Amino acid sequence: MRKPPLQDVIVRGSDTPRHSGVRRTPEREPHQFREEDDRRYEREKFDDVDGVSSYERHDTEQEEPLHERRGHKRTHSPLTHPSFRESNTSKKWIAIALGIGAIVVLSSVTLSLLFAGATVTVYPMQESVTVDAELTVSTTEEGEGILHIEKTVMEKIAAKEVVALGEEEVEERASGNITIYNEYSETAQRIIKNTRFKTPEGLIFRVSSSVEIPGKKTDGTPGSVEVTVQAEEPGEEYNIGATTFTIPGYEESGLTTHFEKIYAKSTEGMTGGFDGIRRSVNEEDRQVAITELKTQLRDELRAQLLESPDMPEGYKIFNDAVFFEFDEQSDVPVGTDKVSVSVKGKLHGLLFPLDAFEKMLAEQTMAAYTGIPIYIDNIDELSVALVSDENEESVQPWNADTYTVMVQGKAHFIWEFDEDALKSDFAGKDKEILTTPNQGDILQAHPGIDKLGVSVRPFWKGSFPESTDDIVVITELDENTTF
Numbered sequence: 001m002r003k004p005p006l007q008d009v010i011v012r013g014s015d016t017p018r019h020s021g022v023r024r025t026p027e028r029e030p031h032q033f034r035e036e037d038d039r040r041y042e043r044e045k046f047d048d049v050d051g052v053s054s055y056e057r058h059d060t061e062q063e064e065p066l067h068e069r070r071g072h073k074r075t076h077s078p079l080t081h082p083s084f085r086e087s088n089t090s091k092k093w094i095a096i097a098l099g100i101g102a103i104v105v106l107s108s109v110t111l112s113l114l115f116a117g118a119t120v121t122v123y124p125m126q127e128s129v130t131v132d133a134e135l136t137v138s139t140t141e142e143g144e145g146i147l148h149i150e151k152t153v154m155e156k157i158a159a160k161e162v163v164a165l166g167e168e169e170v171e172e173r174a175s176g177n178i179t180i181y182n183e184y185s186e187t188a189q190r191i192i193k194n195t196r197f198k199t200p201e202g203l204i205f206r207v208s209s210s211v212e213i214p215g216k217k218t219d220g221t222p223g224s225v226e227v228t229v230q231a232e233e234p235g236e237e238y239n240i241g242a243t244t245f246t247i248p249g250y251e252e253s254g255l256t257t258h259f260e261k262i263y264a265k266s267t268e269g270m271t272g273g274f275d276g277i278r279r280s281v282n283e284e285d286r287q288v289a290i291t292e293l294k295t296q297l298r299d300e301l302r303a304q305l306l307e308s309p310d311m312p313e314g315y316k317i318f319n320d321a322v323f324f325e326f327d328e329q330s331d332v333p334v335g336t337d338k339v340s341v342s343v344k345g346k347l348h349g350l351l352f353p354l355d356a357f358e359k360m361l362a363e364q365t366m367a368a369y370t371g372i373p374i375y376i377d378n379i380d381e382l383s384v385a386l387v388s389d390e391n392e393e394s395v396q397p398w399n400a401d402t403y404t405v406m407v408q409g410k411a412h413f414i415w416e417f418d419e420d421a422l423k424s425d426f427a428g429k430d431k432e433i434l435t436t437p438n439q440g441d442i443l444q445a446h447p448g449i450d451k452l453g454v455s456v457r458p459f460w461k462g463s464f465p466e467s468t469d470d471i472v473v474i475t476e477l478d479e480n481t482t483f
Contacts, residue, residue, distance in 0.1 A: 116461065117470040120426060121453035123478045125415035131382065133364045135405040137352070140188065140214045140223075147360055147405075150315065150351040151398075153226060154301055154308070158293045159342035161334055162286060164279040172330045173231040174238035174273030176266060178205070178245055183222040184261035186215040188401075197229055197245035197264055203238060205229035205245070205270070211399050213262070227399070228327065231273055238273040242266045272330040279333045281341065286331075289341045294326055297345030305349055314354055318384040321350040323398040348398030350386070354379075362413060372448050373416040382409035414477070415448030422446055423468035430463050431456045450478065 135147055142148040155177075178197060182189050193210045207227050214223030231238035243266055250259035281289075301324070305317065329342040358376050362369045376382070384407050388400040425442050426433070433440040434452060443449055456464060465471060 116457050116465065117472065118426065118431075118457065118464045119455045119472045119474060120422065121455075121474050121476055122417065122422070122449055123451045123453075123476055124417060125448055125450045126377075126413065126477060127366065128410060128412045129365050131361060131365050131407055131409055131411045133361055133407045135357075135360055135364075135407065136402065137350070137405050138402040139350075140401045147352070147356055149353070150312065152305070152308075152310070152317075152347075152349045152351060154304055154347045154349075155344065156297055156301055156304070157329070157342055157344045158296050158300070159329075159340050160289045160293055161338045162281045162289050162341050164281050164333070164337055164339045166280050167277055168280040170274050170276060170278050170280075170330075171234040172272055172274045173234050174236075174240075174270040175228060175230040175327060176205075176268060176270035177226055178229050178264040178266045179224050179226045180211070180213050180262070180264045181222040181224050182213040182262055183216055183220075184258055186218070188215050188223070189213045189258075189262060191227075191247075196232075196248055198248045199240065199243050199245060201240075203240065204232040204248075205238075206232060209396050209399060212401055214401070225399070228325070229270075231270065234273060235275045236273045239269065239271055241269040274330050278331070279337075279339050281331065281339050286341055290328060290343055293341070293343040294324075294345065297326070297343060298324055301345055301347040305347060312351065315351040316354045316357070316379070317349050317351055320385050321352070323348040323396075325396070325398060350403070358413075361407060361411065365411070366413070370447075374413050374448075375416060377412040377414050379411070382407055382411060417446045417448040419473050420468070422449075422473060423471045426454070426464045426471055427468050428464060428466045431461070 136145060137147045137149045139149055139151050180191065189212070191207060191211050191213060193208065194206045197205045197207070199205075207229055209227070211225055211227050213225050216222045245264035245266070246259065247262060247264075250256075250262065302322070305311070305322075325346040325348065327344040327346075329344055332340040332342070334340050355373070355375075358374060358379070359371070361376070362374050363371075384405060386397070387404045387406070388397045388402075422442075425440075425445060429440065431454065433442070434454060438444065439452075442452070454464075
């Protein structure tokens with residue numbers, strides 16, 4: 001049965017309205033409803049709780065059953081419960097941490113494989129010994145107990161202008177260098193001081209000191225030696241260019257073969273010859289200039305020797321094995337009031353083969369030395385002095401062939417080893433090889449090594465790389481070794 005629609009009942013008994021149990025709200029104009037709704041919408045739009053706006057929540061609550069709106073406790077769905085959201089966040093961070101850990105592990109493995117290899121640290125045998133040795137060295141001989149050395153010669157001229165205070169009568173002889181050759185015999189030939197050498201034009205030059213010409217080699221190469229000669233007479237006519245020379249004394253004595261097989265050549269001209277009047281300087285000023293020029297030449301020639309590309313590899317030159325020869329040149333007028341004073345300097349150096357020199361010292365100073373390759377770590381700290389074995393005082397030290405060398409000091413000897421052979425001995429072997437009996441015979445095969453240390457990368461790899469290119473050898477001195 002359909003109920004009749006609810007109708008308002010208005011009871012009018014007086015002018016004052018009365019309510020009959022029904023609550024009525026005052027009537028409002030339509031625009032007032034719109035303004036209130038707008039304010040409520042703006043307020044609820046920003047009142048966001050758990051991701052659902054108040055406006056949306058208001059609509060949802062209107063759809064809830066009446067009994068839930070009237071004091072019943074509201075429950076959350078499983079997907080929106082706070083504990084579910086916290087659990088989901090924790091799982092997400094655990095996944096991120098596991099991902100980072102995996103990346104770190106994979107990166108470590110990749111880098112280990114990329115830089116895989118091995119390092120062998122070698123501690124060589126070493127010993128410090130007080131040295132007081134006497135060696136025999138020679139530029140011409142080789143044999144038991146004799147160390148063969150080489151010679152080198154360098155030249156340079158330095159000049160300085162000095163004020164000229166007067167004039168003087170001057171007589172000066174030209175001079176220069178010649179190389180004497182011995183094609184006559186395999187035996188050394190001696191040339192005494194003042195021996196004459198003659199040019200094709202008949203000009204005579206004489207050697208300033210005695211000299212010995214090495215014998216020719218077995219292949220026929222003539223022995224040779226360089227000497228300084230001076231013109232027999234003063235004068236500019238002796239200022240000649242490069243030429244050839246004979247020894248007239250052989251011809252005059254009927255030694256035809258000597259005359260033909262022993263001769264000389266010059267590669268540069270003779271200079272300094274003069275006979276006449278020229279501008280002059282005070283002798284005291286001249287000597288001061290010459291002293292300065294000699295000092296300059298010593299420094300420049302030493303630097304030239306050390307920087308020379310012709311310096312043979314594996315050779316060493318000691319300070320005491322360098323000799324200087326100076327030749328004062330003729331003064332040359334410069335303008336109307338100056339004179340150029342010049343000096344020719346020549347460095348004679350003796351070159352020692354370093355390996356052979358160090359080995360010879362080891363043989364003389366260490367009774368237990370067995371001939372293993374060895375070197376001296378502090379060789380520049382040793383005193384090395386040379387004495388010419390030539391008996392004649394007239395023989396200049398740079399013209400001698402044999403010398404006695406005195407070596408003194410405390411030498412730090414370090415044994416050498418074959419790095420390539422050591423790498424080959426380790427290639428492909430188990431990394432625990434040094435813990436095996438006799439250490440895999442590696443130390444026995446390399447007697448110059450005192451002990452070894454090894455490291456293989458990555459650490460879990462059980463053997464050395466097969467390729468020697470992946471094995472690095474480092475040499476270190478054991479600081480615990482006492483001397």
